[in-house]
Amino acid sequence: MTEYAGLDIGSRSIKLVVRRGGAVASSRRLPTTFDPLGQLEKLFAHGVPERLAVTGYGRELARERYPQARALTEIKAHALGAGSLFPQAATLLDIGGQDTKAVALLPGGKVGRFEMNDRCAAGTGKFLEYTATVFGLSVADFGRLALTGNDAPLISSMCTVFAETEATTLMARGVSPANIALGLHRAVVARTMAMLGRVGLTAPLVFVGGVARNPCIVRLLADALGQEPLLPAEPDLTGALGAALWLETTAA
Amino acid sequence: MSDAAHTAMWERLDLDIEAHDALLAVLGKFYGDIYLAQEGRLKGAEYLDFVLSEVHGLRIKELQDAKAAGKKIVGTFCVFVPEELTLAAGAVQVGLCAGAKAGTELAETLVPRNTCDLIKSFIGFKLARICPYTESCDLIVGETTCDGKKKAYEAFGEHVPMHVMEVPQCKAPCDRTLFRAELVRYKEALEQLTGQTITAEALAEATKVVNAKRRALQRLAALRAAEPAPISGRDALLVNQISFYDDPVRFTAKINELCDEIEARITKGQGVAPAKTPRLLLAGCPMAVPNWKLPYLIESSGAVIVGEESCIGARNTRDCTDETPGNLDAMLDALCDRYMKIDCACFTPNTERLDNIAAMARDLKADGVIHYGLLFCQPYAHEAMKVGKAMDAAGIPYLSIETDYGMEDAGQLKTRVEAFVETLA
Ligand code: SF4
Numbered sequence: 001m002t003e004y005a006g007l008d009i010g011s012r013s014i015k016l017v018v019r020r021g022g023a024v025a026s027s028r029r030l031p032t033t034f035d036p037l038g039q040l041e042k043l044f045a046h047g048v049p050e051r052l053a054v055t056g057y058g059r060e061l062a063r064e065r066y067p068q069a070r071a072l073t074e075i076k077a078h079a080l081g082a083g084s085l086f087p088q089a090a091t092l093l094d095i096g097g098q099d100t101k102a103v104a105l106l107p108g109g110k111v112g113r114f115e116m117n118d119r120c121a122a123g124t125g126k127f128l129e130y131t132a133t134v135f136g137l138s139v140a141d142f143g144r145l146a147l148t149g150n151d152a153p154l155i156s157s158m159c160t161v162f163a164e165t166e167a168t169t170l171m172a173r174g175v176s177p178a179n180i181a182l183g184l185h186r187a188v189v190a191r192t193m194a195m196l197g198r199v200g201l202t203a204p205l206v207f208v209g210g211v212a213r214n215p216c217i218v219r220l221l222a223d224a225l226g227q228e229p230l231l232p233a234e235p236d237l238t239g240a241l242g243a244a245l246w247l248e249t250t251a252a
Numbered sequence: 253m254s255d256a257a258h259t260a261m262w263e264r265l266d267l268d269i270e271a272h273d274a275l276l277a278v279l280g281k282f283y284g285d286i287y288l289a290q291e292g293r294l295k296g297a298e299y300l301d302f303v304l305s306e307v308h309g310l311r312i313k314e315l316q317d318a319k320a321a322g323k324k325i326v327g328t329f330c331v332f333v334p335e336e337l338t339l340a341a342g343a344v345q346v347g348l349c350a351g352a353k354a355g356t357e358l359a360e361t362l363v364p365r366n367t368c369d370l371i372k373s374f375i376g377f378k379l380a381r382i383c384p385y386t387e388s389c390d391l392i393v394g395e396t397t398c399d400g401k402k403k404a405y406e407a408f409g410e411h412v413p414m415h416v417m418e419v420p421q422c423k424a425p426c427d428r429t430l431f432r433a434e435l436v437r438y439k440e441a442l443e444q445l446t447g448q449t450i451t452a453e454a455l456a457e458a459t460k461v462v463n464a465k466r467r468a469l470q471r472l473a474a475l476r477a478a479e480p481a482p483i484s485g486r487d488a489l490l491v492n493q494i495s496f497y498d499d500p501v502r503f504t505a506k507i508n509e510l511c512d513e514i515e516a517r518i519t520k521g522q523g524v525a526p527a528k529t530p531r532l533l534l535a536g537c538p539m540a541v542p543n544w545k546l547p548y549l550i551e552s553s554g555a556v557i558v559g560e561e562s563c564i565g566a567r568n569t570r571d572c573t574d575e576t577p578g579n580l581d582a583m584l585d586a587l588c589d590r591y592m593k594i595d596c597a598c599f600t601p602n603t604e605r606l607d608n609i610a611a612m613a614r615d616l617k618a619d620g621v622i623h624y625g626l627l628f629c630q631p632y633a634h635e636a637m638k639v640g641k642a643m644d645a646a647g648i649p650y651l652s653i654e655t656d657y658g659m660e661d662a663g664q665l666k667t668r669v670e671a672f673v674e675t676l677a
Pocket residue numbers: 329330331332397398537538563567594596597598
């Protein structure tokens with residue numbers, strides 16, 4: 001049976017989804033590291049898929065190595081992936097390692113208006129990762145800690161560097177780590193909501209990307225939306241899934 | 253010209269030879285990647301390649317020769333400076349590029365950090381002594397358009413001989429009166445500089461020259477409505493960029509030749525991009541040499557640019573000056589009329605720009621509009637939003653991009669542009 005492989009090379013991790021016979025046959029993840037090409041070689045140690053679509057910020061790099069591959073942007077890929085999982089979704093939110101994207105979805109997972117954060121990491125996975133290290137925690141533990149907060153201070157700075165300063169100042173003032181963590185998560189969600197507003201936020205919203213695994217962000221987002229966001233079981237794989245789907249539909 | 257002759261000329265202009273060599277090396281590499289690597293280019297592009305390869309060589313030599321023969325060189329930054337008057341005074345007008353990041357740290361000693369890169373660039377070029385055009389100028393004309401430039405000219409004026417024209421912010425009758433008076437003041441400044449009186453005959457002659465240049469550029473712009481697109485947006489932008497500093501008569505002849513070639517191409521149904529390639533109109537801030545970043549990103553994302561709604565583009569060439577008046581006063585009125593039509597974002601209101609963009613998109617059969625705003629440019633940042641609303645109303649897909657001369661955001665920009673192009677395909 002024909003196989004369609006979708007590869008998503010993000011700033012933090014490389015994701016591969018292989019579809020066969022109209023269903024997902026397998027998926028894999030690897031950290032991107034500083035040597036993404038080396039990682040790809042590991043991933044494809046047993047052969048490079050014949051039908052391969054690449055997305056993510058490393059797509060050009062991959063296409064240079066595998067000229068048979070076809071490329072699409074992660075915006076389109078996530079939209080297709082999320083749209084196939086949740087055909088009713090009207091807005092897509094993707095918070096990944098270094099980008100946040102808000103996309104208005106048209107029927108069939110097509111892309112309408114979209115917004116992306118500019119070059120700085122404010123409000124992205126990196127922001128949470130960076131602030132988590134201030135507390136000496138992993139991102140997952142940081143999210144869990146934030147969930148236990150109950151009285152969050154207002155963190156006004158979305159700049160990763162200034163937010164750290166703000167956090168340390170608050171710590172020195174005796175604010176509990178749980179509350180500071182909650183404040184930082186709130187700041188991310190506030191920024192995200194503003195971006196969603198610019199694409200004309202329509203419910204229901206599907207939330208994808210690595211940060212969709214952060215329970216505190218999901219809860220705060222649900223509060224802000226007044227509705228639970230739709231969450232794929234594996235929110236970091238929608239890009240790779242969308243790439244594979246795109247190949248499947250355009251090859252047919 | 254030999255390399256040694258070039259260097260000797262640059263030394264006479266007191267350039268920082270080492271820094272200047274570095275600039276030329278970057279420019280050459282950039283040009284090779286962005287221009288020479290294009291496929292299916294027009295034969296007439298050889299003129300562009302030649303002019304650009306001699307941008308700091310032969311053209312500067314011509315300027316030096318003109319100076320030796322007693323002519324004056326006038327530098328400008330804005331399409332509000334009437335070239336008709338400059339030429340009528342027997343002077344040469346050159347647009348100063350300001351499209352590269354150079355001397356930024358030096359520039360930031362004169363202007364605040366949150367100033368647009370275009371302003372930082374012209375100041376940086378001067379302070380770092382790397383622009384032979386700036387160094388050749390006998391007079392540099394500024395104008396009170398955006399606050400950034402207006403205030404920057406105060407500091408810049410301490411380093412170069414300047415004349416600042418007041419450009420009004422509105423288009424009421426009293427504003428026309430003001431601009432009309434400013435034209436007279438500029439005319440007098442030129443007469444003082446050159447020692448030559450501007451006569452009606454000279455102004456009529458100069459107006460013909462400048463109009464002929466505009467008509468050649470209008471002709472090129474109109475030909476780009478053809479499908480498939482007969483010339484790349486990059487090459488068309490370069491034509492417009494060169495129009496600011498090459499000799500106007502030679503330029504006009506060369507561009508008309510280029511248009512002849514394009515017409516032949518169109519008859520054969522040939523183009524630079526396959527049929528059905530998404531066609532985009534680029535609107536917004538001016539793109540000076542060598543600011544080719546965004547056009548390059550767009551055209552390497554599977555789209556082709558079919559028009560530039562910018563000062564290095566339609567804003568500079570849309571209108572001609574009426575050639576019928578027979579006396580100097582009436583000619584100055586005609587100039588005033590012509591220049592007060594410019595739809596620069598520094599005006600309030602500036603609704604005609606929205607109509608112009610929609611009309612261009614329609615005439616050029618554009619599938620979408622990308623608005624380019626230079627980071628820290630407030631007038632165009634405001635209008636980016638208005639243009640977005642107007643395009644929504646007109647049903648034209650729209651993407652607004654804000655960036656600067658740096659390359660750090662190239663990957664991110666490419667993703668945004670590609671995603672936009674994907675939605676059009
Ligand atoms: S945008 Fe306005 S200020 Fe800038 S060059 Fe054009 S007309 Fe002049």
